[in-house]
Amino acid sequence: MKILFITPYDNNYRYKSAFTKSLSYMPLTMPYLAALTPEEYGAQFKAIDEGVQKCNYEKLGFYDIVAITAVTSSVKRGYELAAYFKKKGSYIVMGGHHVTLLPEEAMQHADTVMTGPADRIWRTFIEDFAKGAPKKRYDGAHCDIGTANVIPKRDLMQKSKYIGVPTVIANFGCTNNCEFCVINSFWGGKYSARKIEDVINEIRSLNSKYILFLDPSPTSNRAYAKEFYKALADLKIKWAGLCTTDIYEDKELFDLMIQSGCIGVLMGFETFSAENLKESHKRNKIEQYKAVVDQFHQKGVTILGTFMLGFDGDTKESILKMPDYIEEIGVDIPRFAILTPYPNTPTYRRLALDGRMISKDWNDYDSIHATFVPKNFTSQELEELLVSVSNECYTVKRILKRAVKNKYGGLLKLGVNLGFRIYNKKVKKTLKKNWSTRA
Ligand code: SF4
Incomplete structure (x- = not known):
């Protein structure tokens, strides 16, 4: 076969x-x-x-x-x-x-x-x-057999094409229910985790000082996360992975995370508007953003923060203020995406019901194109706003400011920021071409 x-x-x-x-x-x-x-x-x-x-x-x-x-x-x-x-x-x-x-x-x-x-x-x-x-x-989501304890055949992949840090999965699904997210449709709203011992053995077998965890919401089950971080600490490795901002509310979990070797986290801040958080059922607390970033920085952890544009509460003015807010809270590597209502998600169904979905071309569902009509501006204006905030956030001046603000992450942080600056320029070029064709 x-x-x-x-x-x-x-x-x-x-x-x-x-x-x-x-x-x-x-x-x-x-x-x-x-x-x-x-x-x-x-x-x-x-x-x-x-x-x-x-x-x-x-x-x-x-x-x-x-x-x-x-x-x-x-x-x-x-x-x-x-x-x-x-x-x-x-x-x-x-x-x-x-x-x-x-x-x-x-x-x-x-x-x-x-x-x-x-x-x-x-x-x-x-x-x-x-x-x-x-x-x-x-x-698969209705099949309850759990994940068999197998070691993925990583040798199948061309290792030289990837960052030299092995990826590992410890748990699956998420207990949050953000309206735009596909995770819950995918996992059938369930959360599960592998046996800690199995994950630890797999990491040992990788013989690497660094690990990248792909778990979408590793702290969804805090009791599991605490036990997992305790076990991970014994391996004396460094790792990066995803994390939700509510880590700020659990000091014990945060300390265990740091002791286990965390050096980088990706956090979905998404917006600076309480109205947008409510609309999307995102359980972030804006007043904690700066504190959670500071808390991580004090321990030498680099933060990649993601932000989404196009919520109903967004205005042109509020979006254009985002680069300043991001600088204020101190995110090391900011990423922007246009809100993308993936088919059959609650966001898609809500917008489709209102007659606001405008694209059925799945290639457009790349977080760069607007696939719906936003509430307070046009779809093209939303794409223009993406270009504007990306330009503003990735000026050399802002990149250097971010690089020196948190001394950790050093050259890699600078390199990633510069990489995204180039990426944004390519995005701008493509979008501009689309706009001129439409005009
Ligand atoms: S917290 Fe993250 S993974 Fe969980 S539902 Fe929200 S966006 Fe999806």
Whole structure:
């Protein structure tokens, strides 16, 4: 049995420079699915991550199964690949966030679709396939077997294409319910975690001083997180991962996190408006932003903060003030995205009901294009605002200010900021071209 895994490039791919591509981290879906394939079938694997590598598919031999995982902004490319390999006679399986949100659409392109976490259903699919009776659809979120304790086959990936820091997953899902987020649709609103011992053993086996955790909400279960950080501290590694701003409310958890070797966190601040937080059901507290950043800085932790534009409470003025607010709270690496109502999420349904969705081109769902009509300005103005705040936040002056404000993170922080400055320039160029075509 020969299996080809593909992660198609998404629409953002063309804005990336060689430097930002070099900051890519290794995705684990393909290595996990390979590891979960029962050995008795003697399967041979190949994995292509189009986000970092090019592949001449003409030169590849025949594959019995082609498994494609896609988010909304990469799904058109995914469908293109599905059609290409179907013509060659391969059996097409599709999964990932977009397929979970719109399985009926994906069924028109794939022989089998997998919704939710594919690691829970992959084995069953392979067994059914080997028997010659694969089903049209498998639903991972409703399957309660938990994640099997396997070590992902990382060797399948071209390691040199990624940052030299191994990625690890310890837990899944999120107990929050942000209106725009796809996590809860994907995990069926459930949160679960691997056995601490299994995660620790996997990290040991990686023999690396640094780890990047991919867990979307690692502190959702605080009791688990505390035990996990205690165990992690013994390994004396350094790590980075995601974190919610409410960490500020649990000093014990924060201390354990630091003691376990945390050196970088990505936090979704999203907005400086209480109205926007309410609209999106985001449980942030604006009055804690500066305090939580200061708390991390005091321990030498670098903060990558994400911000979203286009909520109903946003005005042009409020958005243009964001670079100053960001400087005030002290985020080291700010990232902006346009609010993107992914299909079938509560945000999408709300805006569609109001007749405000304007794009059905999934390539536009890349956080750079406005796919809906905002409340207080036009869609094009929203894209212009993205360009304006990105320009303002990534002036050399502001970058240098950020670099010296928090002395930790050093050259890497400076490099990442400069990388995003180049990325923003490419985004601006593409958007400007669109605007002139529309005019
Ligand atoms: S906290 Fe993060 S992962 Fe959880 S629902 Fe909100 S945006 Fe999604």
